[in-house]
Amino acid sequence: MRIVAEHLNYTYNPSSPFAAHALKDVSIVIEEGEFFGIIGHTGSGKSTFVQHLNGLLRLPSSMKKYKPKKPKKGESLPPAPLLKVGEFDLADKKTDFRALRRRVGMVFQYPEYQLFAETVQEDVAFGLKNFSDEKLTEDKIANAVRAALEIVGLSYDEVKDASPFELSGGQKRRVAIAGVIVTRPEVLVLDEPAAGLDPLGKKEIMELLHRLHGDWCKTVVIVSHDMDEIAENCSRVAVFSEGEVKYCMPPAELFRHAEELIALGLDVPLTAKLCLALERRGIRLDCDFTTEDFIRKTLVAVGEKDA
C-alpha cells in the first residue's frame, strides 16, 4: 500500500492555552516496499505523524461533526489535507477504519508494557481474534500464532504457555511485535523499535525487521533516534523538525547535509561525523554512510594512493 500525505496539520489541545501545533503542512509519500525511516528530536511531530497512518489521530474531515469551512469573500482556503493509505482515504468519513487498522500494524514505543494476557499464546492471539470478522477455529489461531512467534525468533512450543512477564526484555519485545504482525499487516509502523535494548538486542531487532520486510509486511516504517540505525537500514528518511518535514531522501544523500542536521539539534551517524572530520582535512569520501561502505571507500582511497 502506497502512503500519500499532503498538507497534514495537527494541533493538540486546540483553542486552549496548551495548544501545540504538532504538524504543519506535512507532505510525504512512502512507496510500497520501502524501509522508511523517520527522525527528529522529541516533540518534532514524528509520533503525531505516524499515529495518523492507521487513523489513531484523525483528519478533521473524517470526523462525524466536520463541516467544511466556507471561504469568506476574497479569502482563499489553505489546500485541503489529504491522506491515503493504499485504497483507504483517511480524509473521508466513510472510511472503514477497522479494516485499515488490520492492514496497518502499529508497534508503539516500549511495546512490552502493553503485554497483558496470562500466556504468550493468548497475548499474541488477542489482536487476531479482535480483527477477525468470523469466529476463528482454535487450529487457525494456533497456526497463525505459531507462524508469528517463529518469524520473530521464538519457539512456539517453548513460550506459548509461559507468562509474557516471565520472559527477558528482548523476548518480551518480540512477543509484543508478534502480537501486531499476527494479522499480517501490509504496512508495519514501529516507534523506536530498538530503544532501551542492549547492543545485541538492538541488532537482533533490526535483523527481525529485515526478515519481516518483504514477504510478511511489504512496507516497514520506523521512527528512531539512532542515526546509525537509520543510515544502515533505511531506503529513505524523513526529517521532522518543529512539525515540519525538513528533508525526505535516501540516507546516502541526507547525511551529506550533516552540518545542517546538527544545526537542527539532531545527531548524525558516526560515519557522517568521520566524513566531516576528513573533509576538514581535505579528504572527500563519497560514501553512502553505512559503516561497511565507509570502510571500503576509505581503504580504496588509500589503495589508489599507493598504486
Place this chain on the structure above:
Amino acid sequence: MDAIRFEDVSFSYGSGAFAIRNLNFSVREGEFVAVLGHNGSGKSTLARLCNGLLVADDGKISVFGKSVSEKDNLFEVRKEVGIVFQNPDNQTVASIVEDDIAFGAENIGVPREEIGERISFALKAVGMEGYRNALCARLSGGQKQRVAIAGVLAVRPKVMILDESTAMLDPRGRKEVVDVVTRLNREEGMTVVLITHFMEEALRADRAIVMNKGEIVMRGTPEDIFERHEELQTYNLTLPRIGYICRKLREGGLNVADTLDEEKLAEEIASCGSLRNI
C-alpha cells in the same frame, strides 16, 4: 575508605539461578565506575543490593564500613547511596518539581528551612533552576531524569548509582544526564556508579567492569576494556562503532591506532598520506 564493598556476595531471585555469584568488588570514595553488561547479566541486581533494596543470600556488603545486611543500618545506608532508575515516569512522586525534589529530604527529617536550600542547590547542580515550580508531567524525559537526580541530591548522598538511567532517553537527554553526573563527580567529588549498555557513556568513567551471568568478567579502564573487543563479544557486548571501524581499517592494511575519538581517527587516516578524493 571504600564507599561500597562487596565480599563474596551471592544472590538469587528464588528460581534457583544465581543473579549474582561470588561477587567481589569495591568502589573507592570519589570514583566514577561504569558497569557494563547485556540484559540479564546482573547489573541492576548489583545496584539494588548496594542500598539494601535486595538482601544478599550470602556474603557481605558494606557502605562506608556499615553492613547493609543489618536492618539498623539501612536508614543510614540509604542516606549515603542514592539510586536513579531507568524510567523517568516511575520515579516522579509529586506534580510540582520542587515538591518532587523535596520528597526524599522530607522523609529523612531535614528541617523545613534547610529543605528550601537543598532544593536550590539540587536544581542548580542539574541545571534546572528555572523549573522549580514547573509541572513534572510537562517536562521532557531528560529533564525528568535530571529532576530525579536532583531528588537524590537533596538527600545529600555520597554515592549515586544510575541504573540505566539514560536507556529511555533520546540522544540529547542522554547527554544532559551524563554531563550532570560527570560534573558532580569531577567538581563535587560524588562517587558515581553508572550502569549502562551504551559503550560511549562508559568512556567517561575512571574504571569499568563488565558483568556476565552474575559475575564480573572484565575489569580495567574503559580504554583497556574496549581494546579487548573479542572478549567483549563473547559477553554479548559490541564495540562502540568507532572501535569496529578502527579494527576493520587495520585489517584492510591501514595503519591506524585504536581511538574512540572521531577527530583523532580522521587525523590518523589523513596522516596515512595524501589520499585521493573518490
